[in-house]
Amino acid sequence: MERIRADICVIGAGSGGLSVAAGAAQMGARVVLVEGAEMGGDCLNAGCVPSKALLAAAKAAQAMRGGAAFGIRPAEPEIDFAAVKDHVARTIAAIAPHDSQERFESLGVRVLRDWGRFVSAGELQAGDRLIRARRFVIATGSRPALPDIPGLASANPLTNETIFALREKPSHLVVIGAGPVGIEMAQAHRRLGCRVTVIAGARALPKDDPELVAILLARLRGEGVEIVEGARAESVETRPGGVAVLAGGRWIEGSHLLVAAGRVPALDRLDPDRAGIAVTARGVTVGPDLRSTNRRVYAVGDAAGGMQFTHLAGHHASVVIRAMLFGLPSRVSDIIPRVTYTDPELAHVGLTEAEARARHGDRLTVIRQPFAGNDRAMAEARTEGLLKLMVAGGRPVGVSIVGDRAGELIGLWALALAGRVKLSTVAGLVLPYPTLSETAKRAAGACFSPRLFGNPLVKGVVRLVQRALP
């Protein structure tokens, strides 16, 4: 058994683990990175990257159907499903070098390609290596949850781990779960020519503002995605040529089944109890500083049991690096934007309207800025959008946007919230015309216009000043 000593041992080479390893090594720490499967983790191989590549292909197909508003005759695209999957694979391959073993070794990281498991409070075994490190970072991510539905496991359903490699086009894709994974995959497959039915246990996209979700669902249904809400999948049967799912009192038959019913933390190979690390069904038990019950062990990303986003895993990495390398106090920000990359996109940062109402009560003002009032949206015939701004104490406390490029528009608001910027600053911003980002300025301005326009006091002052001015 080879014995290795390190300052920091990172377990898992996905979004979180790679960010910790790269940052720590480049700042002079001796880092060992342990990965049991592919470098890059879920985001690169089975998550963000392939899903966004598939959605991009689907958007290109949809553009061909949608020219009528511009005087361009719509055409039904011919879709080579296997070639679409080649685009997905090429996108992964193009990004992979950034996450590769070679790149990390060139940064000075010792990369071990094996599964890691704790053998004591300060030691991890990976194959025939024993790593003793001053600090450990659990970055083992999550994997798809398979709900306990009779017949599901034996139906061998697709998950995010297998669907991107499927080369034959599903004639009818049935999706269990209407979270971001289910809804993104539903739109992508529908636009690529599949019939799609989504089974939503409760309402679709339950973490998002229902008013904005309704706009997105109307679009999805308009494109032909069938969404059955309030219907838990109760039973699955394998049938000739496909599957059938019992939900909402009826059997829904399809050619392929995708399970997108949430995630479970990937901690099973890790033996966390051998190191005194408390875990729950959500993930490693951590405080706001991401420290576990073993003070020398941190957890980042999906394994830390909170929201699950690549950019959050990256932020977690910066929090633990600050603590591990410099001994500085650090905690996770609560300003974490999120985007569902459907078309229109659904984006959010800060408090939702419901959360803002609970926290600020009567002090809350909610402003709605429809995209229909934006010149660029009109020019592009993309007016189905809405920005909802929550304001308290003269500052934005939350923003939700559904609309074209909402994911790009939310960046400005993430900066405003993180910097505790006053709403008057956003209202006074000079933004290029015509852009969708003007919806931000318009929404902020709408908060002040009742106080400025039609105000007898302001009118009186203006008349006085006009008389006094030469």
Ligand SMILES: Cc1cc2nc3c(=O)[nH]c(=O)nc-3n(C[C@H](O)[C@H](O)[C@H](O)COP(=O)(O)OP(=O)(O)OC[C@H]3O[C@@H](n4cnc5c(N)ncnc54)[C@H](O)[C@@H]3O)c2cc1C
């Ligand atoms: C379909 C889909 C689409 C998504 N789209 C987006 C998106 O657009 N934007 C976004 O922000 N987020 C998205 N996400 C979420 C995002 O992928 C995750 O939040 C992110 O990958 C989490 O990173 P991580 O480092 O915590 O875990 P992972 O990326 O899962 O990496 C964990 C790594 O640890 C390894 N590992 C596990 N156990 C061990 C062990 N014992 N020893 C050694 N190695 C181990 C695994 O093999 C894996 O490589 C999506 C997720 C899915 C499923």
Ligand SMILES: NC(=O)c1ccc[n+]([C@@H]2O[C@H](COP(=O)([O-])OP(=O)(O)OC[C@H]3O[C@@H](n4cnc5c(N)ncnc54)[C@H](O)[C@@H]3O)[C@@H](O)[C@H]2O)c1
């Ligand atoms: N664009 C993005 O940033 C992006 C994209 C995809 C995934 N993700 C992240 O990945 C994680 C996983 O996403 P997800 O969509 O798999 O999970 P999720 O937990 O967000 O949604 C799963 C849904 O499945 C439903 N469900 C569970 N069992 C069911 C049953 N038997 N019948 C019908 N419905 C059932 C649940 O009610 C839930 O709404 C999320 O945290 C998400 O934030 C992010």
